[in-house]
Amino acid sequence: MTDTNASRSTEDLCSSCGMCCDGVLFHSVELQSGDQPRKLSALGLKIRKQKGVEYFLQPCSAHREVEGKCSCVIYEDRPVRCRAFDCQQLRGVLAGDITQEVALVKIREAREKVALVHSLMAQISETNPNRSLAHRVANALTLPKDGVPSPQHDELKVAMEHLESFLVKEFRV
Numbered sequence: 057m058t059d060t061n062a063s064r065s066t067e068d069l070c071s072s073c074g075m076c077c078d079g080v081l082f083h084s085v086e087l088q089s090g091d092q093p094r095k096l097s098a099l100g101l102k103i104r105k106q107k108g109v110e111y112f113l114q115p116c117s118a119h120r121e122v123e124g125k126c127s128c129v130i131y132e133d134r135p136v137r138c139r140a141f142d143c144q145q146l147r148g149v150l151a152g153d154i155t156q157e158v159a160l161v162k163i164r165e166a167r168e169k170v171a172l173v174h175s176l177m178a179q180i181s182e183t184n185p186n187r188s189l190a191h192r193v194a195n196a197l198t199l200p201k202d203g204v205p206s207p208q209h210d211e212l213k214v215a216m217e218h219l220e221s222f223l224v225k226e227f228r229v
């Protein structure tokens with residue numbers, strides 16, 4: 057695949073997906089050597105530091121989704137980890153092992169599973185939209201003392217398990 061075709065594939069897939077930026081696949085992104093924390097902060101990333109490790113939480117503040125199309129508003133200056141990450145679907149397309157159409161079907165399927173998790177979660181409780189999906193689901197599933205799980209709790213647990221195993225099989229590397 058030529059560089060131009062590779063970058064077109066990345067654009068087509070990633071603009072339809074966004075799951076490595078919006079808190080579905082990751083809780084946080086660690087900065088690497090070569091990253092410039094001050095510059096990234098000036099660009100709007102909320103850089104934190106814990107035990108000497110600099111990182112930012114997901115959903116990433118540079119991620120945008122408008123009418124189903126995702127983008128990174130600091131794409132040209134994005135951190136090293138962001139440049140290095142290609143999920144299984146993107147790798148498959150770039151290597152010529154699968155077509156873009158096949159990958160887009162997997163992305164649509166994943167996003168439907170994410171939407172189901174969101175809708176079940178909303179029926180149980182409000183959660184912090186600035187945290188990863190897994191973190192929010194864990195909070196929604198926390199029961200009050202002596203609480204009994206509702207049918208929605210069970211449905212959410214199952215939906216999240218289905219989503220996670222799909223992500224492991226089709227996206228995580």
Ligand code: SF4
Nearest residue numbers: 070073074075076143
């Ligand atoms: S998960 Fe894959 S397809 Fe989706 S935005 Fe990230 S690299 Fe692109």
Ligand code: SF4
Nearest residue numbers: 077116118119128138
């Ligand atoms: S900086 Fe850009 S590529 Fe990296 S997580 Fe944020 S939105 Fe995604």
